[in-house]
Amino acid sequence: MTPPMITGLGLHKRFGSAVALGGVDFSAAPGESVAVTGPSGSGKSTLLHCLAGIIKPDAGEVRLFDERVDSLSERQRSHLRRSRFAFLFQFGQLLPELPADENVALPLMLGGDSRPKALEPAREWLGRLGLAGKEDRRPGELSGGEAQRVALARALVIRPAVVFADEPTGALDRATGDQVMGVLLQTVAELNAALVVVTHDPLVAARCDRTVEIRDGRLFDHPMAGARR
Amino acid sequence: MTSLAWRLTRLGGRGALLSTGLTALAVAVATLLLQFAVAGNFAFAERADRTEWRAPDEVDDGAAVIATATDFFGADAVTRVDLAELDGSAPAPPGMDSFPEPGQVWLSPALADLLEGVPEEDFLARYGGEAAGELGEEALAHPNELVAVVGRDAGSPVMTAERFDQDMISPRVVDGFDSGDASFLYGFYRVLMVLATVLMVVPVAIFGAAAARLTVARRDERLAALRLVGATPGQVVRLTLIETTLAALAGAVAGTGAWMVLTPLVARIPIDGGPWFVGDLWAGAPWMAAVVLAVPVLVAVSAVIGLRSVVISPLGVARRVRPKGLRAIRLVVFAAVSVAFLVASQMVGGGDMVVVAVLMGLFAGVIAAVNLVGPWVVQKIGRILARTARTPARMLAARRLVDDPKAAWRTVAGVALAGFVAGSVALIPMIETDTDARESETLTATVEADEAEALAANAAEAVDGLAEIEVAEPDPDFGAEGTAVVSAATTGADLERVRSLLTVALDGASPEREEVDEGIMSNGIVASVRVGVTVVLGVVFMTAAMSAAVNGLGSVLDRRKTYRLLHLSGTPREVLDRARRQETILPMAILGGGSVLTGMLLTAPLIGVMGLDATGVAILAATLAIGTAAVIGAGALSRPLLKATMEDVSPRPD
Known part of the structure; x- marks a missing residue:
């Protein structure tokens, strides 16, 4: 088995008196897709935020390959999130005033690339995801599925090690959701990145390599491990 | 509900x-x-x-005679009101217990303070009487006004001789002080x-x-x-x-x-x-x-x-769809209103109130039009910057300007309007006349031509060698028909004393220092205008800073979701702070400068181009410095909110 790409060991996190994570171990290997399911308020998003270095766990550690993530400074974690991780949310992560190509180019420009240099791969990714000719459109001028594919292009343009997705198809109809999910799984596999998907949707979970479930802050391997595609 | x-x-x-x-x-x-x-x-x-009581309506058969003059003392102008009772039925003027007897002088508190320790021959001797009381508030425009009310005998030549200076009232018969013309x-x-x-x-x-x-x-x-x-x-x-x-x-x-x-x-x-x-x-x-x-x-x-x-x-x-282009009609309206104002300001003949009202209306229109053209300019600036942006902060700022030019304009509108105001007033000349006594001084007073020689003889006798008295023709351009000018050449040291002697000898005419005393009045106006400009700019800046702060906070609240997600995906807050700063500073720099120029261009024909004097430059520099500081400071106010918003990842029902 390949060594895991992202690992969480003994993660604890509480908000006030509410326990969100009560000792969670988690890992995902390169090229592997893992679905995280569970009822509302079970701690799914907290796990994702801990793994991505957005919040620090109260106890436990997070590693990207061999590097500790949770002990880095806020600045270093921001840099990590920008350069090694990618995020896909339900909706709303695109800047409404930027056209599609600039939305995709933004993370590269934040990383220091010049604008022409950043726009080139951005347009390439848009083309790959079937959005050729729509580079100039603003998010408001795109359909929900198109906007989500722009968000996907933005996530992938930095060639991330890990992609975190939080209900990526939650705002889409079934057919469009299927399509976005298919593109997501396929491109993540091509990049040999790890994919962590938080979802309610059993059909989305079923398309991942593996499913884990969080209940009351504890992690269980899902009895029915998803069969890929 | x-x-x-x-x-x-x-x-x-x-x-x-x-x-x-x-x-x-x-x-x-x-x-x-x-x-x-x-x-x-x-x-x-x-x-x-x-x-108003100093210029009551004239009647045929009244109770008193009133006349006014402006006397000068050093750097100050004193309003003198000469009063004489006709038939014993005259009411007491405002601020006084009774109608002044001949020889009584009532001083305003500020004038009384000013004359403290001043030898009588230097000032009070002009009125030929004794200080008899203090004027009450009802008689004064403001607490520091310098006013003297002098009781006279109705038969005295002071109450019959015509007065020729612009701001004086020649003796007129009145029956009270209830209505009249304001100064x-x-x-x-x-x-x-x-x-x-x-x-x-x-x-x-x-x-x-x-x-x-x-x-x-x-x-x-x-x-x-x-x-x-x-x-x-x-x-x-x-x-x-x-x-x-x-x-x-x-x-x-x-x-x-x-x-x-x-x-x-x-x-x-x-x-x-x-x-x-x-x-x-x-x-x-x-x-x-x-x-x-x-x-x-x-x-x-x-x-x-x-x-x-x-x-x-x-x-x-x-x-959000493709941002609507603001139409160039905004520019056309702005140009039209500006031209209308310029044309109207050229046609002004007299100081007619109607004309002034129309001009004021048009001026307000120009300011409103600045508000119309502002967003259009902001969007144009945004388009240009979006094409040329190299850094992510600049790109974000530029796109935001294109996307919502009105919001960006609201943030800088205050400063742009302040710039417009500052530009408008920067050209108003603020020259102050030096009023210090010089080595040699010449005093002049305008009198009736027929009596000039007699009065001059009077004056020569009165000054008793302290000054050289001469009679001259009035100024061909400004002098009134049938007048003559009595002048007295003296030294700076004897100036006020000679002035006192002349005032008495010339039947109450007010001798002025050549080229100096006419400046005292305009000095007062200049000082007031300067205070007024400062106050107006202060108000406009306060508005500008407030609107920058409010709009800054508002835009963070508006976009809190996006900011939070940007933070999640690793966008450094500094980039967003920089973008938000540029959103204001870029249009402010261009519009601020532009509006200063517009203000100058519009008012230049009205007041005549005198060039910038030091005060104008100071006002402009202060405008730019304070304006920039205020807006940047106000923008910084929303930074803690941005930080809190971005880093707020507590669980929420979305």
């Missing part, structure tokens, strides 16, 4: 409370400034009213106050309207939710209106309260050489209430306009 609106506000969470509170605060500041502008007009009217100086000041009002009220109104929409913008999602559960558009509009209007009413009341508390401070602003009676600032009290009621109504109207885009769809969240 009202209770539901109130409940929604209270339960709307911190964001809703914050935006409602911001609206109330913004309206409070706007109201405070409005009350100031309104009260200012009434206060000038009050001052003007109290000068022409205060007529002039009142026009300036109207101009200042226009300059202050327009930015304040723009700011107030923007504040009204703050609450509305913040409501997008919740309004949509209300529509979703079946509220009709009308109900949604009403709910929001109630909420906004209540906030505005609270703000208007608070602002008016603040104004009332501040009146004693405002009363110390010196205009025309003196502070104000606090009572003058309360003269418009009935209008205060009108302002309190009018402000929420205006805010409500502005809110309705802001709501139009929101209530249509239950799916609410307005989708």
